[in-house]
């Protein structure tokens with residue numbers, strides 16, 4: 058039979074044991090209440106690594122991230138390989154992307170790491186703009202690249218990924234690996250599902266990305282895995298300056314469409 062709990066948390070036979078929103082019965086009923094554990098003397102620190110406690114850390118990452126980035130202003134997130142060497146043409150292209158974004162009045166947001174991230178931050182820094190790095194704690198310490206002038210470090214990828222989208226008006230994606238694909242496809246999924254609207258995405262590097270676009274336009278579309286319009290969410294170019302122009306202009310067009318739709322729905326007569 059399950060047990061009932063008194064006000065001081067002592068388990069009794071009956072309805073079970075309530076621990077906040079969680080109902081525990083039978084063998085799941087703990088020996089001590091949460092208050093008892095809180096007020097107990099010195100104890101081991103394993104509890105710090107339990108999931109409910111992690112939620113507080115996760116929450117604090119969002120609070121700190123939102124606080125640090127609230128005044129970033131217009132911005133574009135730039136993604137790409139952490140491994141691109143400094144003498145690679147992709148590195149130079151990403152520097153150009155960073156520079157052009159700042160010249161157009163935008164902040165540059167990257168993952169704050171090496172490779173393409175460093176390059177885009179370098180361009181932004183050299184152009185005298187806001188160069189944001191959203192770092193991630195990794196098993197091997199990398200540190201924030203030296204061109205970041207506003208850096209926030211995250212423990213959790215998912216909290217960091219929210220910031221890339223929330224504080225940017227679009228994405229520019231350079232050649233990269235799994236991390237880059239993850240960031241690219243997250244943005245596409247958010248656009249496709251209308252979680253974000255008016256969010257342009259440009260890919261830089263025709264040789265590198267063409268295979269992906271062919272696959273999207275071929276088997277992925279043919280088998281109905283995406284809608285006909287979905288592959289067109291991506292703009293492909295070799296020219297970093299064109300990528301910046303596309304993201305800013307398309308972003309402005311999409312924002313105007315959204316504003317018009319909002320105005321129309323505000324003007325529409327309501328029923329009743």
Ligand SMILES: C/C(=C\CNc1ncnc2c1ncn2[C@@H]1O[C@H](COP(=O)(O)O)[C@@H](O)[C@H]1O)CO
Pocket residue numbers: 135136137138139140167168169170171174192193195199232233234235236237238240
């Ligand atoms: C593997 C190396 C460095 C790792 N350091 C990183 N620092 C910050 N952000 C990173 C790092 N690695 C991946 N990311 C994120 O994913 C994207 C790049 O991943 P890819 O697999 O290299 O394409 C990037 O946009 C970051 O947001 C090198 O020593």
